[in-house]
Amino acid sequence: MSVIEGKNPTSLRMKFDLGKDELTNKTKVKSKTYSNIKPEATSQAIYDVATALEGLQEFPVLEVAKIENTTLA
Secondary structure (H helix, E strand, O other), X not given: OOOOEEEEEEEEEXXXXXXXXXXXXXXXXXXXXXXXXXXXXXXXXXXXXXXXXXXXXXXXXXXXXXXXXXXXX
């Protein structure tokens, strides 16, 4: 029996640096996820969108992640 893969919408997650916590001196991080991106979207296209969104954000970006979702049957 072979496995069938079904592509589901992809997500873009951006993590932001909110600065240092005064008590623990650790970096505070906030993330924002943009869902329902077409699975056919290339990594470069998603990164380009993240770069465009970066200019609209209040805090600096720490990480950009493409999250792929696949259904197996």
